[in-house]
Amino acid sequence: MGFVMPYIPVKLAEKQNLLEIVSVRERYLMFLHILTNQKENINIQIEMAKKVTDKISKSHREAMLREQLKVIQEELNEGDDSSSGDAGYREKIENLKMPDEVKRRHCQS
DSSP states (O other): OTTTGGGSOOOHHHHHHHHHOOOHHHHHHHHHHHHHHHHHHHHHHHHHHHHHHHHHHHHHHHHHHHHHHHHHHHHHHHHSOHHHHHHHHHHHHHHSOOOHHHHHHHHHO
């Protein structure tokens, strides 16, 4: 107990109270109580760290999959004619109800 206590992160007042207990049995019971509390704190910290790691891993995985999807879509669109995309836009512009001058401006660019 004397060798371990300096390394346990508890308040100085708690350490002092432990030293002031005269009964060896009560002192060891108090020491056991302190160790149990520390173990519970460590378990909670481990659980929280695991949850954070899982969330980060999930977010990272989703980001990677999105990037892969983007690359695949770009590669698939490279095979398409870019002029067919322009023709689609021109057709949409012509079908819209707008003044002829506005249509001409958009179709010229």
